[in-house]
Amino acid sequence: MKPIATTRSATGIETGKLAVWWVLASEVVIFGGLLASYVMHRLGHPEWADAAAVTNTTIGAVNTFVLLTSSLTAVLAHQAAERGDGPRAARFLGFTILGALTFIGIKAYEWSYEISHGYTIMSNTFWSFYYTAAGLHALHVIAGAIIMGFVAMDARKNLELHRVELIGIYWHFVDVVWIFLFPLLYIAK
Amino acid sequence: MADHSSEHHGDGHYVKIYLILLGLLIVSILGPELEIQIVTLITAFGVAVIKANLVVSHFMHLNVEKPIIKWILGASVVLMALMWAGVAPDVQNHEGHQWENLAAQAAVERGIEDPEDHAEEEAVDHEGEEVAAAVIGPPPTHGPLPGGYNFTHLVFWTVVGMVAVGTNAVAIILSVGAGLLAFETIKGDESSG
Structure with a gap:
């Protein structure tokens, strides 16, 4: 039997979906505050341009491509779930997890290169922001991939298909955060 | 499941949005190569806003969600803007009147x-x-x-006040959210009992 909170709603929105949006509202403030702080300091410190010039635009672009593609597979999983096709939804969620792993793998290579060349979180304030923002985002990618794995296992058996949409909403938000991180950290040299 | 089932699109619609996003990604990479500041700003950040809007509207289906979701997100964005507006004059500038x-x-x-x-x-x-x-x-x-801040100056306390308002507002919003979910549970238990 389901907990009653998952089946009732005073707002006309399923409780699970409302909760996900509520989490995202707090995430907007967390990431928004971090990125706003970065922009404010960047505008006040022209010398950061030298540090920003070191970041690898190609790697950032490839990771953007990976995340956009994973967003497509996440929304296709949602569409399959809407049609009641759990196995197909699970398959698309699997592709999305693959995208998450690719993103983290590329990020690990990128960070290894930068750290080995002396650009660490302690180098200066630019690199502190860089590792904090990208690191916090990467943690969200890892958390999303783990949760998606559990949702996919249920979806494969046609169970709890509504959760496919919920994890998809979260995943698209992670994509949106990266859409703003990419120009801030990799393009604005 | 979703409230937007009446707006159900085929898979082709999402593939089309994805291809537009990839096109915009290419624009955001090539634009700054021209090394013209205004072009960089538009192609990097303007295009980012368009891309984010496409993802939020079409992939997250916010355009067909109930208004309360937009209000919740809007409140967060306003709080973020409040924080920015309160802190920016002190961070972006390194000098001002009497400081x-x-x-x-x-x-x-x-x-x-x-x-x-x-x-x-x-x-x-x-x-x-x-x-x-x-x-x-x-x-x-x-x-x-x-850091050069002056605690006897009005600007310092203005910034402290703005940050305090912002953080407390977020705490209140989250508390209301948790309360709403708890209320849902209690109300549900009573009606089922």
């Missing part, structure tokens, strides 16, 4: 200083003395805090 952030000024000087520029060696030396003095710090006249 200056010596540590930030010194950091900028150190960062943009070109040691190979011997033609301006004398001037650099002169600035270097000022920077050294700034790092050590002039005699405090109004009790500045680390």
